[in-house]
Amino acid sequence: MIRVYNTLSKTKEEFQPVRKGKVGIYVCGPTVYKPSHIGHMVGPVIFDTIKRYLVYNGYDVTWVVNITDVDDKLIVRSNESGVPIAELARTMTDDYMACLELVGVDGIDHFPKATDHIEAIIKFTESLIDKGFAYAAEGDVYFDVAKAKDYGKLSHRTLEAMQGDGGGTAELKRHSADFALWKKAKPGEPSWKSPWGPGRPGWHIECSVMSAAILGETFDIHGGGLDLVFPHHENEVAQSESCHGKPMAKVWMHNGLMQASSEVGKLGGRQTRAVEGDQASQEAGKIAGSAGAKSFRLLLEEEKFQPETVRFFLLSTHYRRPIDFSVERIRSVGTGLDTFYRFFKRYERVTGENFYAIEAPQVRAAGEFDPGADALLKEVADHRQRFLESMDDDFNTGGATGVLFELVRRLNKFVEDEKLEDPKKRDAAKLASLKLGAKTLRELAGILGIFRKPPEEKAGGDDQLTGQLMQLLIDLRAEARKAKDFATADRIRNSLTEMGITLEDRPGGTDWTRA
């Protein structure tokens, strides 16, 4: 049984899809006006993992992420840069997609764009006006929050508590919390014809329209960053449920945001906001202005991070908690992952099989096995059980990743105890146990979307000539060691260490790796 925390009820609920066996997920995507930074990857990685887990549990999952390609920020950026909005949106969408691919997010089934759904947005808006939930005012159309029952139910706030807020066009609104469904075009802005004159969609409406078009008027999971609970999602529910007369989403899931930890104290977001409230301080304490704010691809390049390390970093804590960004932390996660990569090489040395080629079970039931009296396999089965229990509990990837480390340590111990690095100590039964253990590791890692393919070799240079030269050095060193000439042997190894190459002596010979 999978339990999921629902923002709506503020409790963990047993997950039950609307339609048996099928799950629809809608996650609010980016406004494509600038290159993606690491913070944009948080939600996608989490929901990609959630989708994998649901598929693993036998559900047929459809996942939708919208692309907002018409918006104030896009207009501003376009005016600044001189790049037409459509072109800006296209290149930034490409950048976003490239980043998703890097971190292994490949489960998104639909990427609807706001500009492809203008007609439906207009219809939706008309419908709300017809039903009395919205009103037109001088070319704008506003949603009338006072007419929506339960307005505030998602973010758990009341209209009374929101008095005094509101934007610059408040005079056109009946209530300061009313929000635009349709915005009248200003000169030079992109616009579409509508019954209220030329204009463009408001911020929230595209999600209501596109989710209904693809997933239906009621679907299973609506997700996004915690920052979207209010006003974005609150307004989505209000307009969708007013329009359709039925619940929009069964479960609302919100992930914690990435923060720039080291900068927070110094820049002090809180006091400055309360006292000053100026633009600059609003940026303080947030990811903007820190290393994490730079383009994700640039970050990977400059810090030489494996994208998989970033994915693992994001999954190493529970999704609802905020994550502090720090280069050091990601680096230490990478150090931890090296244990796995070394094990995979070891596995190949011992069994002759490539870890990444193991065909692991894709669904839960298929991964179960009877360990019999095998001590190793009993523990493997136990680890698998604990991994799945963590995932069942509101997708606790933090707990699950811990189990993965325990599992690889157990497998390494088995290789040590049975001395399997020595070919003479190998036998079919032991190798079979090891293989089943590795297969389970691969099965569980697959759920998290990691270890699906080998990490890219570090910084080129592993060409044929390098290989030959390394073999020569290793051979020379082996001869020196045989002759007990350790001075020469150590000189070779130490010099290589300085070049960033590590030698590892093993029963079967010497391996080398680049740092």
Next chain:
RNA sequence: GGCGCCGUAGCCAAGCGGCUAAGGCAGUGGAUUGCAAAUCCACCAUCCCCGGUUCGAAUCCGGGCGGCGCCUCCA
């Protein structure tokens, strides 16, 4: 001011009333090694403070202190 989240070892982090408080990074000792590297083993926390509930609390309740988020078209 309103609503909400969080405070577990040097750092990160799981844990949601009851076995010895997961796991990672860093560190220390040991096995292994010619010496290393890697691997394995061991060690490394009475869970911010004060009360309360309970046979029993890191886990529940109240109060402090500290950090953070949203309320302002950031994922």
